[in-house]
Each structure stands twice: as structure tokens, then as C-alpha cells.
Amino acid sequence: MARDPEFRSRVLRLLGSDRRPEDVVRLYSGLRERSFGFAAFREVGDFIAHSEDRSKGVVTDELHDFFTMLRFQTQYWEKEFDWSDLPPDFPRLLKMNFERLSAGHMKQQTGLNRRVAKRHLLSALSNFYKRADGRTYLQHRLSREEQTIVQFCASRSAARSAFTGEGLFRDFQRVLISNKLLEEQEKRLLDAAKPFVILSAIPFIHQAIITLEDGWTCRLAGGRSRARSS
Amino acid sequence: MPIGRGSLEGEIVVNAKAAIGHLTFPNEFSSPIVFADLEATDWCDPSLASQAEWQTPVEVTAEPKIIPL
Numbered sequence: 001m002a003r004d005p006e007f008r009s010r011v012l013r014l015l016g017s018d019r020r021p022e023d024v025v026r027l028y029s030g031l032r033e034r035s036f037g038f039a040a041f042r043e044v045g046d047f048i049a050h051s052e053d054r055s056k057g058v059v060t061d062e063l064h065d066f067f068t069m070l071r072f073q074t075q076y077w078e079k080e081f082d083w084s085d086l087p088p089d090f091p092r093l094l095k096m097n098f099e100r101l102s103a104g105h106m107k108q109q110t111g112l113n114r115r116v117a118k119r120h121l122l123s124a125l126s127n128f129y130k131r132a133d134g135r136t137y138l139q140h141r142l143s144r145e146e147q148t149i150v151q152f153c154a155s156r157s158a159a160r161s162a163f164t165g166e167g168l169f170r171d172f173q174r175v176l177i178s179n180k181l182l183e184e185q186e187k188r189l190l191d192a193a194k195p196f197v198i199l200s201a202i203p204f205i206h207q208a209i210i211t212l213e214d215g216w217t218c219r220l221a222g223g224r225s226r227a228r229s230s
Numbered sequence: 231m232p233i234g235r236g237s238l239e240g241e242i243v244v245n246a247k248a249a250i251g252h253l254t255f256p257n258e259f260s261s262p263i264v265f266a267d268l269e270a271t272d273w274c275d276p277s278l279a280s281q282a283e284w285q286t287p288v289e290v291t292a293e294p295k296i297i298p299l
Contacts, residue, residue, distance in 0.1 A: 021290045059246075059263055066261060067248050074250050165242075165267035196294045198266055199273055203288045203296070205244050205264060218248035222296075223283040224270035225243045225262065
């Protein structure tokens with residue numbers, strides 16, 4: 001692959017003292033189709049290319065799973081589950097949520113390690129069937145362990161970040177190297193531009209609209225975090 | 231409801247807000263989706279550095295700092 005002279009010139013300015021936001025923005029957007037699977041880089045490039053009404057990417061995927069689970073859980077807020085009348089996608093929701101919940105929290109709350117918990121969950125889910133109207137019901141009684149992990153997965157939520165500034169910068173560096181726009185020995189020079197690379201992405205994510213499903217949307221907003229929430 | 235990875239107070243974040251449409255649960259729920267790993271007071275204009283949610287479009291200067299557009 002030949003080195004792109006325009007992109008290389010922009011990288012050289014970034015490595016020197018003449019840093020310009022438009023250079024970083026052009027690198028994100030111009031290389032998004034050549035991002036070699038580095039998801040955070042690709043996501044920022046896509047936000048720059050079309051920040052309104054996003055419906056795919058790591059941010060969308062993460063928000064879709066989180067809010068879908070939360071919307072399901074709010075239906076049962078301060079109510080017991082009715083095991084004879086559950087949403088059609090109940091088994092899929094539980095499997096998806098299992099993958100999102102931390103092993104440490106799972107062990108603390110259920111006494112089960114992740115491997116054993118997964119076995120009990122899959123065993124439990126084989127006891128759920130579809131009703132004629134498409135809703136789900138529990139046909140057979142669950143063991144104590146099965147019930148514990150099903151309750152845990154159905155009632156807990158985990159908000160996770162789609163990416164961090166550090167991760168985005170690592171992706172940025174790797175994409176430049178993969179496109180022969182940055183030499184190994186220049187990596188240290190790029191380190192000095194790390195805040196610049198991270199900050200340049202924020203205006204394009206701030207105030208973007210994400211489509212979750214069925215016209216249901218989510219609005220993104222930059223700001224200052226209030227406090228540690230874990 | 232337990233929430234996973236938290237942010238350090240004062241960090242630049244991008245929050246996601248969505249209505250979840252439930253009568254007794256807060257109508258709109260917010261969750262951090264991007265952590266910048268950078269302090270707002272160091273890298274934002276003072277008018278933004280104290281705000282939990284920026285109300286205007288923003289841009290980045292050559293300094294670099296995030297400023298209102």
C-alpha cells in the first residue's frame with residue numbers, strides 16, 4: 001500500500017508544533033474506511049461523516065443493549081416477574097445481559113463463578129417456551145442455581161463505555177501505522193498530541209442522535225462528569 | 231441498580247440520554263458512553279468546565295481546548 005501524501009503531510013504537522021484540529025478531523029474521516037478493524041477510530045470517523053441519526057457502530061450497539069435491558073427492567077419496577085407471561089425475547093435479553101455483567105459482581109451476588117453461572121443460565125433458558133401469542137413462559141421449575149442466575153441477569157444493569165480517550169488514541173496510532181503514515185520511531189512524538197487527538201473527536205459526538213429501534217432515539221451530550229458512580 | 235465503570239469526577243464525558251417511557255421510573259435515563267480520560271478544568275473553556283451537560287455546539291482550538299461554538 002502506497003503512503004498517501006496528503007495524509008502524511010497532516011501527520012507530520014501533528015507530530016510537530018503546527019497542530020491543527022482540521023488535520024485530525026481529516027485523518028479520522030479520510031481513513032475510516034481503512035481503519036483495520038480499530039472500532040473506536042472507525043466510530044469517530046463515522047460520527048464526523050454523519051453525526052446525525054446514527055444507527056450502527058460501537059456506540060450504537062452498546063446503547064442499544066443497555067437501554068433495551070433497562071426498558072425491559074422498568075416494566076418490572078417494584079413488581080415480581082410473572083413467569084407465565086414474559087416478553088417474546090426474554091431468553092435473548094438474558095443471554096445478552098449475562099455477557100455485559102461483570103464476573104466479580106456476579107460472584108458476589110450469586111455465589112457462582114462465570115463459567116458455572118453460564119452453564120446454569122443456559123440450562124435455565126432451555127425451560128422457557130413460546131406461547132401461541134409469541135410471549136414467553138417458563139414450563140418447568142428451575143433449580144435453585146438456575147433461578148438465582150436468571151433473577152440476577154433479569155434484574156441487574158451494567159452501563160459500560162463504548163470507548164475511552166486512551167483507547168481511541170491507541171486506535172489512532174495503530175491506524176496511522178497500518179496505513180504507513182506513522183513510523184515506529186515517531187510514536188513518541190505522537191504521544192505529545194494525545195489530548196489533541198482525543199479532544200478533536202468530542203465535538204462530533206456531542207449532540208449526535210442515535211437511533212436505537214422503532215424510532216426510539218438517544219441523545220448524546222458532552223459535559224463534565226459529576227462523580228465516580230461505581 | 232448497580233452501574234458498571236464509573237468516571238472520575240471532573241473528567242470530560244459524553245452521556246447518552248434516552249426516554250424509557252415508564253410512569254413511575256424517571257422518564258429519561260442518562261448513562262456515560264465515552265470517557266475522555268482528560269480533566270474538564272484542564273481541557274475545556276471555563277464556561278464548559280463546570281457544566282454536566284453542554285448546551286451549545288462545541289469546537290476544539292489549536293491550544294487545544296474545547297470551547298463553545
